[in-house]
Amino acid sequence: MTKYIIRRLLQALPIMLGVTILSYGLISLAPGGPVEQLAFNNRMKPREREELRYKLGVSDPLPVQYLRWLLGDDWMRWDNDGDGEADGAILIDLHAPELLENGKPRIDESTGEIVRRAEALPPGDRYGILRGDFGNSFRYKRPAINVLVERLPATLELGLVSFLVGTILGILIGILAAINRGRLFDQLSRVFAVIVNSIPNFGLALVLLIIFGSVLKILPLGGRCKTTLDATCVPFPERLEYLVIPVIVLAAGAVAGYSRFMRASLLDVVSQDYIRTARSKGLHDRAVWMRHGIRNAMIPIATFIGPSITFLLGGAAVTETVLSWPGVGRSVVNAAVQRDHPVVMLVVVYVAIANILGYLLSDILYAVIDPRIRYD
Amino acid sequence: MNRLFRILSLSMLLLFFAALSGPVAAQDLGSGAPIIEPNFGDDPTTFNPIIANDGTSYDVINRMFPDFIGVDSETIAYMGGAKGGLVSSWDIAEDGVTYTFHLRDDMVWSDGVPITADDVVWFLKATLSGETTSPRQQLQDSVASYEALDDHTLNIVFNEANCTLIDTLNPVYPVPAHVYEEVYGDDYAGMDENDYNLNPTVSGGEAFVFSNFRPGEQTTLLANEDYNQAEMGAVIPQGWVYKVVTDQVVQMEQFFAGELTFVDSVPQANRDDVRARGEAGEFQTFETPAGTIRFLSLNIADPNNPQDGLDADGNAIDQGHHPILGDVRVRQALNYGMNFDEINEGAFFGTGVPVASHVRPTDWSFPAGLEPYPFDADAAMALLDEAGFTDADGDGVRECNGCMHAEDGAPLALTVKTNAGNTSQEALYTILQDQWNELGFDITVEFVEFGTLVSEFTAQTYDAIGVFWGLATPANPNGIADIFLPGADVVGSGYNTQSFNNPRLNQLIEEARNLPGCDLETRKAMYGEAYQILRDESPWIWISTGNVLLAAQTNVDNWAPRAGGARWNIDAWTIAES
Numbered sequence: 001m002t003k004y005i006i007r008r009l010l011q012a013l014p015i016m017l018g019v020t021i022l023s024y025g026l027i028s029l030a031p032g033g034p035v036e037q038l039a040f041n042n043r044m045k046p047r048e049r050e051e052l053r054y055k056l057g058v059s060d061p062l063p064v065q066y067l068r069w070l071l072g073d074d075w076m077r078w079d080n081d082g083d084g085e086a087d088g089a090i091l092i093d094l095h096a097p098e099l100l101e102n103g104k105p106r107i108d109e110s111t112g113e114i115v116r117r118a119e120a121l122p123p124g125d126r127y128g129i130l131r132g133d134f135g136n137s138f139r140y141k142r143p144a145i146n147v148l149v150e151r152l153p154a155t156l157e158l159g160l161v162s163f164l165v166g167t168i169l170g171i172l173i174g175i176l177a178a179i180n181r182g183r184l185f186d187q188l189s190r191v192f193a194v195i196v197n198s199i200p201n202f203g204l205a206l207v208l209l210i211i212f213g214s215v216l217k218i219l220p221l222g223g224r225c226k227t228t229l230d231a232t233c234v235p236f237p238e239r240l241e242y243l244v245i246p247v248i249v250l251a252a253g254a255v256a257g258y259s260r261f262m263r264a265s266l267l268d269v270v271s272q273d274y275i276r277t278a279r280s281k282g283l284h285d286r287a288v289w290m291r292h293g294i295r296n297a298m299i300p301i302a303t304f305i306g307p308s309i310t311f312l313l314g315g316a317a318v319t320e321t322v323l324s325w326p327g328v329g330r331s332v333v334n335a336a337v338q339r340d341h342p343v344v345m346l347v348v349v350y351v352a353i354a355n356i357l358g359y360l361l362s363d364i365l366y367a368v369i370d371p372r373i374r375y376d
Numbered sequence: 377m378n379r380l381f382r383i384l385s386l387s388m389l390l391l392f393f394a395a396l397s398g399p400v401a402a403q404d405l406g407s408g409a410p411i412i413e414p415n416f417g418d419d420p421t422t423f424n425p426i427i428a429n430d431g432t433s434y435d436v437i438n439r440m441f442p443d444f445i446g447v448d449s450e451t452i453a454y455m456g457g458a459k460g461g462l463v464s465s466w467d468i469a470e471d472g473v474t475y476t477f478h479l480r481d482d483m484v485w486s487d488g489v490p491i492t493a494d495d496v497v498w499f500l501k502a503t504l505s506g507e508t509t510s511p512r513q514q515l516q517d518s519v520a521s522y523e524a525l526d527d528h529t530l531n532i533v534f535n536e537a538n539c540t541l542i543d544t545l546n547p548v549y550p551v552p553a554h555v556y557e558e559v560y561g562d563d564y565a566g567m568d569e570n571d572y573n574l575n576p577t578v579s580g581g582e583a584f585v586f587s588n589f590r591p592g593e594q595t596t597l598l599a600n601e602d603y604n605q606a607e608m609g610a611v612i613p614q615g616w617v618y619k620v621v622t623d624q625v626v627q628m629e630q631f632f633a634g635e636l637t638f639v640d641s642v643p644q645a646n647r648d649d650v651r652a653r654g655e656a657g658e659f660q661t662f663e664t665p666a667g668t669i670r671f672l673s674l675n676i677a678d679p680n681n682p683q684d685g686l687d688a689d690g691n692a693i694d695q696g697h698h699p700i701l702g703d704v705r706v707r708q709a710l711n712y713g714m715n716f717d718e719i720n721e722g723a724f725f726g727t728g729v730p731v732a733s734h735v736r737p738t739d740w741s742f743p744a745g746l747e748p749y750p751f752d753a754d755a756a757m758a759l760l761d762e763a764g765f766t767d768a769d770g771d772g773v774r775e776c777n778g779c780m781h782a783e784d785g786a787p788l789a790l791t792v793k794t795n796a797g798n799t800s801q802e803a804l805y806t807i808l809q810d811q812w813n814e815l816g817f818d819i820t821v822e823f824v825e826f827g828t829l830v831s832e833f834t835a836q837t838y839d840a841i842g843v844f845w846g847l848a849t850p851a852n853p854n855g856i857a858d859i860f861l862p863g864a865d866v867v868g869s870g871y872n873t874q875s876f877n878n879p880r881l882n883q884l885i886e887e888a889r890n891l892p893g894c895d896l897e898t899r900k901a902m903y904g905e906a907y908q909i910l911r912d913e914s915p916w917i918w919i920s921t922g923n924v925l926l927a928a929q930t931n932v933d934n935w936a937p938r939a940g941g942a943r944w945n946i947d948a949w950t951i952a953e954s
Contacts, residue, residue, distance in 0.1 A: 032827025035869075038429065040830055043547075044860075046869040049512040055509055102684055102866040122565070139430075140421050141509065141568040150591040206625055214629045216411075221630045222621065227412055229596050229615045231588035322623045326592020330622065334418050339827055 001367065005360065013357045016349070023348040024066045027341055030198035033058055034138045034339040046103035051174060054096060056138055058341075064091050069345060072133060085120040093173035094120050126175030129349065139335070144342040148350065152313075154224055155327035157236065159312035159319075162247045166254025167305065173255065174262020174374065175294060189263070205249045205322040212245065219244050222324040246323050252317055254308075256299065266297040299370050306362025313354040314347070406599035409951040410615040411637045414627045419591055419620065422573040425549035426502050427510045436595050437549070439616055439946075442581035444496060444548040449944035453740075453850050454542050459605050459944065460582065462491060462550050470817065472537030473520070479528040484602050485552045493524035495550035498557065500532075503547075507564035518544045539894035543852045552578040583611050583947040594619045599947075607934070607948035631927065637951060638928035638935065640942050644725050644800060647925050660928045662937045665738050665921060667849055669731055670804070672792065672842040672917040673833070674701045674710070677875035682836035685865025685877060692862055695875045699782035700790060701839065702800040705763040707914035711749035712756035713815045714808060723803035727842070728920035733907035734859070736921055738746040738939065739851035740896070743904025746911065748918070756815050760788070769815050774816035789818040793832065796823035803843060805917070818864060836873050842919075849940075853903045854889050860915060861885060876915035879904050 033180065034056055039049045053059045058070060077089040086094055095116035097105035106115040126132035134144045177189040196204075213221040219224075220242050225233035233239060268350065269275065270293050278288050317329035335343035367373040420433040425441055428434055445454045446461020456465035462483060463769040467476045483491040500522050503512045518541065521533045534541050559572045567573075579586045583606065584597035595618040599611035606612075619636070621627040626641045628638050642650045654661035677683070678696030687693055700706055720728040732748040735741055760766075764779030765788045792809070794801045802823055809819045824832070833841050848855055858864050863881055864872035888902035910916070926942055928935045933950040937943075 008757065014579070021619070030828075032825070032829070032831035036830040036834065037827055041429075043514060045517075045858075045866070046866040049869040051513075100688060102686065102868075103869045104684070104688075107688070123850055136569060140419070141427065141573070142571075143569070147591075154592065206623075209626060210629065214633060217633070221633055221635060222623075222626050223619075224593060227594060227617055227619050229587065229598065229617065231590065233590070233593075271405075322626065324593075324621050324623070326590075326620070326628060331592065337825075337827065357625070364864045 001364070005364075008360050008363070009356075015356065016352055019359075020070065020345070020349065021066065024069065024341075024345060025062070027071045027336070027339070027344050028058075028062050028065060030339070034341065037338045038138065045101070047099050047101055048103075050082035050099050050103035060092060067091070067125060068124075068128065069135060070128050070130060072126045072128030072131060072350055074127060075124070077121060077124040079123040080362075084122060086123040087120065092124075096121055102169040103347050129345075134346045134349075137343045138333070139338050139340045139342050142341075144346045147327060147335075147343050148346055151326060151328045154325060155313065155320075155329065156209075157224075158243065158246055158250065158316070158325060160325060161243055162250035162254070163308055163312050165247055166251035167258060167308070169251065170258025171262050171298075171301065174217060175266060175289075176296075177259060177263040179269070179289065181263075186263075193260050194255040197254045200318075201249055201253075201316070202318045202322045204252065205245065205319055208245045208248060209323070220340035222322075224326055246319055246325055248250045249319050249323070258304070261301060261304065262297060265300050266293055269293050269297045272296075295369070299366065302365040302369055303362050305365060306358040306360070307355065308360035309361060311349055320374045396692075405601050405610040406612070406614040408612040408949065410617055411613045411946065411949060411951065412617045412619055412635065414621040414636050414639060415595075415618045415632070416624060416627055420589070420595060420618075423576050423579075423586060423589075424567070424573045425547075425551060426499060427567055427573070429510065435595070437620055438582070439549070439584045439597055440579040440586050440600075441549045442491070443544055444550065445477075447850055447940060448939045449940035452940040462496070464582065465771060472532045475532045475534070475541065476525070479530060481528045482604055483581045485578050486554075486600065486602065487552075487555075487578050487580075488602070489528070489552065489554055489578075491550050491552075491581050492527040493530040494527070495553045496530055496548065497522060497524050499549055499551050499704050502556075502564045502567070504561070505564045508567050512547055515547060516542055533622060536890075538888055538890045538897060540852060540854045543848070543854070546848075548570035549669065550581065553582075554842070584616050587615065589948060592620060603947060605944050605947075606647070611947040612934075612944070612950045614766070623885075631929075634929060636929075637932060637942040637949075638926065638942075640924070640926050642925040642927050645726060654927065655932065660930060660932065660935055662926045662942075663923045664926070664939045664942075665729070665736060665935070666924045667736075668844045668846050669734070669736070670801075670842065670844055670919040672808075672840050672919060673838075673874050674698075674707050674840050674915060675836060675838055675874050676702055676707075676915060676916065678702075679837050679839065680776045682867045684867055685862030685870070685872060685875060687806055691786065692877060695865075695877070697781040698839070699776075699786060700779075700788060701763075702781040703763045703779065704840050704913055706761040706765065706788075707730065708912075708915075709756040709759040709763070710812060710817075711814065711914055711917055712752045712759065713812050714749070714919070715751045715811055716748070716920070717751070718811070719804055719807050720920070722807050723800050724920065724922060727922045729922055731918040732858055732923050733911040733918055734916070735853065735903070735907050736847060739847070739853070741810075741851065741853040741900050741903040741907075743900065743907060746904065746907055749911075753815060760816060765816070772813075772816065773818045787818050788816060789820070790839045791820045791822060792840045792842065793822045793824050793829060793838060795826045795829050797826075800836060806866050833873050834870070836866055836867055836875065837843050840874075841873075853899075853906075854885065856881075856903075856906060856910075857885050857889070860910065874915045880914060881909045884909075897918060904932060913927070 035049050037055045039052055057065060074090045077086040080087050097114045098117055100106055108115050126135060136142060137144045137147050140147055173189050179184040180186050209221060212219040224242055225239045275288060275292055278292050314328060317333045320327040320330035332347040333343060382651055383556050415432060417432050419434050421430055422428050422433050423436060425437050428437055443461045445463045446458030448455040448458045455520045456463050462479050464480050465478045473891045479493055485491060497674055502508060503510060504516055505518060505543045506516060518534050519532060520535045523531045525531055555578045560567050560570060576586045576588055580600060580602060585600045587596040587598045589595045599613060603611050621630060628646050631639050650659060651661060653659055675698050677698060679698060681696055683693045683695055716730045720726055730748040760774060764777055765774040766777045767774045768777055776782040776784050776786045792805055794805050805821045809821045812819050829841060831840050859871050860876050861872060862877045863876050864870045884902045884906045888899045891899055926937050931952040934945060934948040936945060
């Protein structure tokens, strides 16, 4: 098993590289860059926008931008004599061009070359993601990792509770539907699944919010905790009511999905020969269902549980936005809209890692539940 | 009897003081409930005014740092001694470029240190270094030097005399120099990354001081005990919470439920409801002209070959012609063919106000007699006929038959783009599409993601793009220069994306800016002529401004918004606990 895990992790490295190249290319080539977003302001002059483009590093060729993000730029522009000004550079400029009022570089008419500023630029100070530096958010002007870490607790809190509620309820309903096949409960669970899968999350969130928050006034109208003058939210157990609507919204889909899978899987299992054998040996129905049926029916469910970790860690953008939940999902949507490349790329890497680990976990669970599976 | 009189007198006196004790208690610092205001957007990015560049950050900064020059909320003009401003008065030397600012001497930071000229000097020093990422080129280009003459007197020398220098100082704030020096030192380039930006320990000079920031949730300020401009002697609300509510439906539900103290812009879909409930006494409401204008920019130049307006020597570069919009008669026909009443009902819920040019009717430079184009389909069609666009084949779409810039037979087809996701914009251009197609146009409307739209706008490769434009408050008519003068026609980064160049307009703007003596009436006449040129030449179609509807709970006493500011007396808002 250990060898298998190591092999899978090694196989993940080229996948990660591919994911980063593809994602970086997509976000960088999307129309409308960060400067257009940050500087849609008529008080700013064209030269200022070009300066900003330069300071953010988005005026460099795309491969150079990607290399800077991946490996940093301390090796691209360096300072040998320690005077604070770079004295050597590859791939990027040592001296920035002088910009005209219209934002265009000044051209020396006699040589036809770009006129450079007298003072050299400072040495590169980025280390790249491979050395743990995810860069600064263009919008928030602070390390992108901080933006993510600030939002992670809220996402984990909501994700974990929704995951547990969705999985446990879904499996339970699936079992009961299978046991009561064709009866009223089975029919109701099917209708529930169809309805839930037909309603978009934001619609469900708004309907629940208006019914329970506005009309009945028994649940809060969004947010993660009560608005106070305090610097922190009250402890988790004291604000459970804030979780009710977002958890229902997020768990409803999981309940619908898991219940249908579990029902089908269980009905499939109970039609197997070994169940018939167990019954013919005189085992009580409950023992047949619980001991032989459910455990075996759980095997395909395990394949879904692993990938759910992505959802758990990645947040739910729409629900978080509608319900003002301060999670990762909402911030990455904002970052994508604002072309905040460092934040978007950080979340891409983070979700990709979560995805890889999720599938790995799924495979491990498979082996744990099904003794026939051996990876070594 | 005498004793009885004394007892009665004493009782009356006691009753008098007892009666007074209520209001006195209500005027104690932070005796009212906190104000909770929704932030329909993202988190603030910084609380450092030197590097702030987004509206949300300024919303917080303006509550906890004084302006350099305050704006009078009644006249909506910069004024020495205006509430919330550090400058009490200023003198202009005969050279026209040396301004001496006299500062208030009674303002202190939250740590008790007086706010002085050094605090403004620190702001200017960091900003003019050019090392920060703060977009302040206008300031860098204007200010030649500055000097604190004493704690409360500051000299600023500008590069040239003109009539907009006070406007130029709009982004200036005093910052606590004694703290900033220690925290940032002279590392202006590294200022962005400093954790202090989001955790300031010292603020002041305004009604509130910084308390805490909860990312994704709220920013909290507390009543400033040292604020000496409070309407009632002390800041009444205990604090001010800027709460993130990212969905407009939820925002209004929270307001209806009493969770929000006030909303500074009720969404259009809720306005009728809020107005009616306001009239029924459920809420307090106030309507005031909006600071934004909806417009449709018409690309006059060749969209297949975008060029800067000027070369390096300042000479005009030939822009070519847009095959259809290059002819002013077509642009005027679009104006005549716009039925504003129908648009107002269909897209703006009746709240739109037609606009004739790049000026609000409430601005000081608005000229009498400046009227929007009337809806006149016959005039529109006559202009199109005259421009050589006729429908010879009878298919309902006109084509070029001897027009100025398109090839003969080319249809009168335009693509109009606007930002996706904005329902009123989408409704507006859907209606306009029908109205203009009635005239014989073949209009295609596309709804485009905002970032992409801005990119196409600045690339100058479009036919027509419709978005909003915010006008400065206080009004600065010289803002026209950034949109309609050839110097702002810079492919990729300038905002004269329609490549408009009218020598008379250029001259008027330059003269109005540099008029010796800056006589207001003379400048107003100059800007009036400029607005008329813009209306007639129509590089933009100015569609509408509108009113914003503000609403507050009924338990907020002293809520008295003005056109010049909803929060001018925020320190006096008294909210009864509910």
